Amino acid sequence: MHKKMYNFDKIIDRKNTNSIKYDSSKEIFGQEEVLPLWVADMDFQSPKAIIDAIKERAEHGVFGYTYRDNQSVVAFISWVQRRYGWDISPSQVSGSPGIVTALAIAVRTFTSAGDKILIQTPVYPPFFSVIKGNEREVVTSRLLLQDGEYKVNWQEFEQRIGSGVKMFILCNSHNPLGKLWSKKELEMMGEICLKNNVLIFSDEIHADLALNGNQHVVMASVSKEIGQNTITAMAPSKTFNIAGLLNSVIVSESPKLLSRFNKEIDNLHLGLGNLFGHITMEPAYREGEEWLQAVTEYISANADFAFDYLKRELPSVTFVKPQSSFLLWLDFNATGLTHEQIRDKLANEAKVGLNDGTTFGDCGRGFFRMNIGTRRAILKEALERIVATFK
């Protein structure tokens, strides 16, 4: 039924809208003409309930200081209860403009300069820059492709966690691999962290975008002990394509952890937040579910389309189908070209703007990340250009 109601093939010109993805091509790729399939936002309009709330508030015309109301928090709590079976109360919920802001605050609050922080590579580039920028040490454990699935090297993970690491930043679900962690995997990671007294920051910004009926599991929901040792970051931003409204939700079941986090939010005067972020939160979580179902079906079909197309036309470029979100981790290594040659060809011959895999860690050589949260026609054109360039 929703196929009639939502038209994700609608052409929407995003140029000259202060869009990083569409208006920064020259700086990033050296030219204007690339098809931009990089920064992780989608090209689709948000659910109508969100647009209506913004219109109504804009018409009001007064945009003074603001705060997040209780109904928004209750809508979020009901969302995570319903979708993930995660039972939390309003006193366990806080906020932050963005999740990366919250991550930086957590790193500064719960670790000290020189401390080690573990991340699983390849991973979202700000995980590196937040750790390094705050003068902590990056410790990595690489996710390995085995039998068509990315997996933890458990021996390495346990050894690294036990090497004096103070915090583990989990990407759940994983960007760029599109991996949804199973309850068993989360339990194993959570237990190893507990055993070694390592705090978990679980970045669950992509949680709501599970594809093909896959089920997201919240790290903090796995056990009471793990919940007490975790700070969870979620947001309506990726889910409903409102990243520009800067509004995220930070949860901890540990009053101690949350009060230390909140103290820093207060110290930095980040508590008030953005008016349009606040007023869209309740409609998003109360009325956005049907749109979300439709958009994830569209993204799944995009992933299938890209998979079949590359398999047929360019078997030297492969990817593991994502279980979640709208990002493909494309492996160009079998083309036999160097990373630099691939990067140059993508930008200057194919004229397609993808994220450079090496920004996700050294293991990203030969990989480029493609954002498929776009119209099928754009995806098709990008793939055709890639095939014409690399065949």
Ligand SMILES: Cc1ncc(COP(=O)(O)O)c(C=O)c1O
């Ligand atoms: C794993 C992950 N965390 C955080 C972010 C960005 O979060 P925010 O814009 O709320 O800082 C992204 C955006 O791509 C992401 O993929």
